[in-house]
Amino acid sequence: MTYGSATTAEHVTEYFEHIYKGRASRALIQDFENRYRLVGHxxxxxITESQASHLQELLGDAYVVRAGMRHSAPFIEDAVAECKAAGATSLIGVILSPQFSSFIMEGYRxxxxxxxxxxxxxxxxxVAEPWGTEPHFVELLAERTREALEKLNKKYGVSVPIIFTTHSLPKRVVEKDPSYLNQLEATIDAVRKRLDPGLLWYAGYQSAGHTPEEWLKPDLVDILADLHKQxxxxxxxxxxxxxxxxLEVLYDLxxxxxxxxxxxxxxxxxxExxxxxPQFIEALASIVKKSEMQ
Structure with missing residues (x-):
């Protein structure tokens, strides 16, 4: 299960209607239409449907795997209906966010x-519990980071710093459920243990929402400004x-x-x-098997 998305700029109004129920301003819709035009698609x-297909192949015929979105088709209910039609007798839901606040993710449940x-x-x-330290997932992040740093350090002749990023949340949400921050720290710690201990690293938030309330800090914008000073x-x-x-990667990053x-x-x-x-699909399979024992 994942959040869903408009596919192109033409789908933003319909997508936002499902999220905001008519409360999205025209200015916000136009802003996101422009973002989708810039990324194209x-x-x-x-990709989520392809992840489900690969997981189905790995798990085999004893399982039925479908992808469901919270705010766009195919919806979670569509996926459940397909599972039932294919012969499923019980369900395991996996939220495609390794770390999550139960307060925010209650809509999925x-x-x-x-x-x-x-x-x-x-x-x-x-519904699977947060899985931010699942070994296959952590090793994939570490492996891709090590490979990228090896090339970049050679290219620039210096040790290139890294910034771990995750989706920002309103501060009030984290005050209600501080476990989200603990999960983020656990993932970062697990990845860092597989990297050079002397590596310069930062952790920050990205993609803060369009609301006046206070969001988590430090924001990626602030970290980049500090790196400029250095x-x-x-x-x-x-x-x-x-x-x-x-969009949060293709546009925001x-x-x-x-x-x-x-x-x-x-x-x-x-x-990337x-x-x-394949290593990520292995992670999903591991999460499914672990959830069967809950």
Missing amino acids: SPLVE TAFIEAAAKHGLEEGDV KTSAVLIVPIQFLADH DIAAKKQCEEHGIAYHRI LPNTD
């Missing part, structure tokens, strides 16, 4: 449980929460953050996301 839905009940699959249903020549961005290419780097004279680089890497 968000492949989140296709609600959609999952209601869909299961509607299709007669409520008995024995499980005359940093290059940086490697390491997203630890995003699992497939989508590859366009907006890259532009800020250029303005600061910093060469922008980021690791997990997408359908």
Whole structure:
């Protein structure tokens, strides 16, 4: 299960209607339409469906694997209905966010449980717990970071710093559920143990929402400004929460953050996301098997 996405600029109004129920301003819609035009296309839905297909292949015929989105088709209920039609007798839901606040993710659980009940699959249903330190996932992040740093350190002749990024949340949400921050720290610690202990690293938040309330700090924008003051020549961005290419990466990082780097004279680089890497599919399989024992 994942959040969902508009595919192109033409789908933003419909997508926002599902999220905001008519409360999204025209200015916000136009802003995001422009972002989608700049990236051309968000492949989140296709990649998530491909992840499900690869997981199905790995798990075999004893399982039925489908992808469901919270705010765009195919919806979570569509996925549950397909599972039932394919012969499933119980369900395991995996939220495609390694670290999550139960407060924020309650919508996933609600959609999952209601869909299961509607299709007669409520008995024995499980939603996987946060899985930010799953070994296959952590090793994939570390491996991609090591490989990128080896090339960048050689290219620039210095030790290039990294910035671990994750999606920001309103501060009030974390005050209600501080476990989110603990999960982020656990993922970063697990990855760092597999990297050079002398590596210079930072951790920050990205993609803060369009609301006046206080969001988590430090923001990626602030970290890049500080690196500019330190005359940093290059940086490697390491997203630890995003699992497939989508707007928060293709625009927020590859366009907006890259532009800020250029303005600061910093060469922008980021690791590839997990997408359908076999090691990530192994991670998903491990999460499913572990959840069966809950």
